[in-house]
Amino acid sequence: MKKEIRIGGFGGQGVILSGVIIGKAAALFDRKNSIQSQSYGPEARGGASKSEVIISDEEINYPKIQNPDVLVAISHEALLKYHTDLKRNGILIVDPDLAHMSEISEFIEKNEIKVYQAKVTKIATEEIGLRIVANIVMIGVITKITNIISVDSAKKAIIDTVPKGTEEKNIKAFDAGYNLDFN
Amino acid sequence: MTKELFIQGNQACSMGAIEAGCRFFAGYPITPSTEIAEDLAISLPKVGGSFIQMEDELSAIGAIIGASWSGLKSMTATSGPGFSLMQENIGFAHMSETPIVIVNVQRGSPSTGQPTMTGQGDMMQARWGSHGDYEPIAISPSSVQEFFDFTVKGFNLSEKYRVPVILLADEIVGHMRERVLIPDKTEIFKRVAPYENSSDFLPFKADENGTSPMPAFGDGYKVHITGLTHGELGYPSSSPDDHSNLVRRLTNKTLKNRKDIVSVDLKYCDDADIVLISYGSPVRSIIETVKLAREEGIKIGYLKINTIWPFPEEEIAKLNCDDIFVVELNLGQIVYEVERVVKSNANVHLIGEIGGRLPKPTDILDKIKDLV
Missing domain, CATH: 3.40.50.920 (Rossmann fold)
Incomplete structure (x- = not known):
């Protein structure tokens, strides 16, 4: 089994870190193979940012994603730029406060894309009181919807990655995303 | 115990450097190599080493050449634009037989090109970028694990043959993350020090493999280090034979030891x-x-x-x-x-x-x- 995830947003949202945590959860704790790579512009903040993770039971040679199974868009620009690469029947997760679906509804219908909306930025700001953990809320959402990594491994990877002293807040953020109801 | 990590190639490179015994880094940050400097700025002081952020790449390579002569395994990391600036002193390091490791995480080029994108445009610059006849050692990692392993290998080869070693990485290998195994023990080449009394010591007289023992500043040996053609004592010479013998010996260090180096x-x-x-x-x-x-x-x-x-x-x-x-x-x-x-x-x-x-x-x- 091989799964490809692409997370797109803008610099400063923690897009790259969320890919790192998912990749780490798969490689070190779920004992699968994974590769995380990224691309970003020369700007420190505000430019387009993209993080990609490949998770596989087999060895991964080519490290770049061609047609993701899962696209996570936390900016409108990322949604417009990357949605057409999604596999038929693929999963699209968006923060509807930052990316608007109306423009791509035709593509969604035609390719039978499964769309999930999660207001991760709002949840991070209002429930956790910390806007910068929106990316961790999103990891909770991704874990819930895709089952690509296990909950245990996700939490271990978060604790292993985030700065000391912030573990509790980050786990709370993960849980807030994981506990959302998508049915 | 072997450690298992999920890290970037650049992080693996800096860990490999520490593992190989690197205790001095001087550099000027440049994408896509910056994480190497960033990590070493944190990890070098913890093992008693030094990190200096220099004003540019010319001074960075100058500093590591000096540090190497003071007895420390030394490294710098850069990308194409900085690598261009280092060419003159790479020649000096060859001529003065100074072991140093230069990491070039290549990006889109020429000129400032594409800072955040990958490229392999510096392959021939690594071969011919400095003037004159010289035989560089350059190795290219293709995975995060290899970036760790080849950094260790690079230091070992550089110290063994007293030749600058260039790690020709690229943005993709530098920035991607994979699982990497950090062994608890690695084979490390220890720099050979002179055994004679200082009065009898000829600093540029070669042993069988073409290399000579290397004293450090402060060891008590009189050593004159120059980019000029020099004899075994290290003083400038205008003899055609001295030049021919020296440059042939320097190039043969790499060429005659191909079997040990090539992979x-x-x-x-x-x-x-x-x-x-x-x-x-x-x-x-x-x-x-x-x-x-x-x-x-x-x-x-x-x-x-x-x-x-x-x-x-x-x-x-x-x-x-x-x-x-x-x-x-x-x-x-x-x-x-x-x-x-x-x-x-x-x-x-x-x-x-x-x-x-x-x-x-x-x-x-x-x-x-x-x-x-």
């Missing part, structure tokens, strides 16, 4: 009609291409170059196939070396990709089918 990996080449050759991150593409092609019954293999310089001439000349495809992230550099070595024994083709994209295995396979 390639071959797979599925025995029955192959077609062989793919690559180095650095596009190795990932050719391995996948070979897998796809073998599934279709195409007889294809690959040769992965680990040591770019000295060039693996014997290993490539031995290939017995009809067609060779060289896949590299430039408009043709190593392909000409392959042509030089293969002569008319096989058709040599270039698949050169620029712009920052890693060639897709399916695209490579299509090109092979078009041409062969």
Whole structure:
């Protein structure tokens, strides 16, 4: 089994870190193979940012994603730029406060894309009181919807990655995303 | 105990440096190599080493040459624009036989080019960038694990032969994250110190492998270090014989020890009609291409170059196939070396990709089918 995830947003949202945590959860704790790579512009903040993770039971040679199974868009620009690469029947997760679906509804219908909306930025700001953990809320959402990594491994990877002293807040953020109801 | 981590190539490089005994880093941050400096700024002081952020790359390489002569294993890291600025002192390091490691995490070029995108445009600059006759050692990692392993190897070769070693990485290998195993014990080459009394010591008189023991500043030896042609005592000489002997000895350190230095990996080449050759991150593409092609019954293999310089001439000349495809992230550099070595024994083709994209295995396979 091989799964490809692409997370797109803008610099400063923690897009790259969320890919790192998912990749780490798969490689070190779920004992699968994974590769995380990224691309970003020369700007420190505000430019387009993209993080990609490949998770596989087999060895991964080519490290770049061609047609993701899962696209996570936390900016409108990322949604417009990357949605057409999604596999038929693929999963699209968006923060509807930052990316608007109306423009791509035709593509969604035609390719039978499964769309999930999660207001991760709002949840991070209002429930956790910390806007910068929106990316961790999103990891909770991704874990819930895709089952690509296990909950245990996700939490271990978060604790292993985030700065000391912030573990509790980050786990709370993960849980807030994981506990959302998508049915 | 062996440690298992999920880290970037650049982080693996800085860990490899510490493991190899590097205790001095001077550099000027540049994308996509910055994480190496960033990590060493934290980790070097913890092991008693020093980190200096310099004003530019000219001074960075000057500082590591000086630090090496004061007895510390030393390194700098940069990308194309900084590598250009270092060329003059790379020649000085060759002439003065100063062990140093220079990491070049290549990006789109020429000039400032594409800071955040990958490229392999500096292969020939690593070979010929400084003036004069010299034989560099350059190695190219294609995975995070190799970036760790090859950094250790780079230090070992540099110290053993007293030759600057260049790690020719690229943005993809520098920035991607993979699982990497950090062994609890690594084979490390310890710098050989002189054994004679200082009065009898000839600092540039070579042992059998062409290298001489290296004293450090403060050890009590009188050593004159110069970029000028010098005799065994180290003082400038205008004798044609002294020059010829010196430069031949310096180049032979690399050339006569080829077997110890050169490394390639071959797979599925025995029955192959077609062989793919690559180095650095596009190795990932050719391995996948070979897998796809073998599934279709195409007889294809690959040769992965680990040591770019000295060039693996014997290993490539031995290939017995009809067609060779060289896949590299430039408009043709190593392909000409392959042509030089293969002569008319096989058709040599270039698949050169620029712009920052890693060639897709399916695209490579299509090109092979078009041409062969």
